[in-house]
Amino acid sequence: AIACAGFAILFVAIGVWFSWRPDSEADDEFVAAIRRKEFIPYYQPVMDIETGRLRGCEVLMRWRRADGTMVSPGQFMPYAESTGHIFEMTRQLMRQTATEVGALYRDHPDLKLSVNLFAGHFNDRQIVEDIKEIYGSSDIAFQQIVVEVTERHPLQDMDLARKIIAELQALGVRVALDDVGTGHGGMAYLQKLGIDIIKIDKMFVDALGTDDSSTTIVDSMVELADNLGMGIIAEGVERMEQIERLRELGVTAAQGYIFAPPLPGKLYIELAEALANG
Numbered sequence: 001a002i003a004c005a006g007f008a009i010l011f012v013a014i015g016v017w018f019s020w021r022p023d024s025e026a027d028d029e030f031v032a033a034i035r036r037k038e039f040i041p042y043y044q045p046v047m048d049i050e051t052g053r054l055r056g057c058e059v060l061m062r063w064r065r066a067d068g069t070m071v072s073p074g075q076f077m078p079y080a081e082s083t084g085h086i087f088e089m090t091r092q093l094m095r096q097t098a099t100e101v102g103a104l105y106r107d108h109p110d111l112k113l114s115v116n117l118f119a120g121h122f123n124d125r126q127i128v129e130d131i132k133e134i135y136g137s138s139d140i141a142f143q144q145i146v147v148e149v150t151e152r153h154p155l156q157d158m159d160l161a162r163k164i165i166a167e168l169q170a171l172g173v174r175v176a177l178d179d180v181g182t183g184h185g186g187m188a189y190l191q192k193l194g195i196d197i198i199k200i201d202k203m204f205v206d207a208l209g210t211d212d213s214s215t216t217i218v219d220s221m222v223e224l225a226d227n228l229g230m231g232i233i234a235e236g237v238e239r240m241e242q243i244e245r246l247r248e249l250g251v252t253a254a255q256g257y258i259f260a261p262p263l264p265g266k267l268y269i270e271l272a273e274a275l276a277n278g
């Protein structure tokens, strides 16, 4: 009976090993892509819609595969996050931004660089060390860095998240709440986390001008931000009348295809230099 049980366990073990193997091969490939530095930063300009000046950018990850095809985050981010590869990918992404746009940011100290983090980053103090190490030894000052935390995924440990955010803020890094109004946190996140900036989701910006309730919602977000002393950025701006409406509502910063899509580093630098000199 013991021998039988032994064989049964052995067979199950072999079965499990074979059924997992394809996954682990796919994972090997993903890890190899990380090692080959195929995950790269693109930069979407953020504009001041009062003055027309460039405020800075949001860093958006792209997978540039060996054959030259570009893959959007929607297709690899869920995997990167669920496997934890996102931690190494984010470190690499930040290192690349330091190298690529460091000189630009040294020459233009008002420019901001906004990096997306995921919920897991606020569950581990390591992100504070990463940011200290990477930007501390770069030409980009901590005061120029913004980290974005999305409201889409719940934070596991609010107290730890609050602590991590406070440590980042002590360095001079500012913290933006992304996708506001679409997810979990809402008012509780704003209050408990000590957020500096709120980003109005594209969903609300889309409906500006065509749907009165959307105008009301943006209006109350602006009022909330003002009352709490927070900055506000509208994302996904695609049409001229949205800019008009945002100005009327008192929103001064915006990003979207109407200004520029996410750009490769070289183009972002050229645009920034042209706007600074022009």
Ligand code: C2E
Residues within 6 Å of the ligand: 044, 059, 060, 061, 072, 073, 074, 077, 086, 090, 093, 116, 117, 118, 150, 178, 179, 235, 236, 237, 238, 255, 256, 257, 258, 261, 262
């Ligand atoms: P997000 O942070 O909300 O980023 C804004 C998304 O809207 C980006 O999509 C951007 O390319 C797109 N976008 C900007 N302006 C417009 C516009 O005018 N119209 C339309 N239709 N879209 C616009 P992208 O680059 O595909 O990124 C998707 C999401 O992937 C991001 O949403 C963010 O949640 C996540 N992501 C991107 N890069 C990173 C990263 O480095 N780390 C983490 N953790 N997440 C990232």
Ligand code: CA
Residues within 6 Å of the ligand: 058, 116, 148, 178
């Ligand atoms: Ca974002």
Ligand code: CA
Residues within 6 Å of the ligand: 178, 179, 199, 201, 235
């Ligand atoms: Ca967003």
Ligand code: CA
Residues within 6 Å of the ligand: 179, 201, 202, 235
């Ligand atoms: Ca969004």
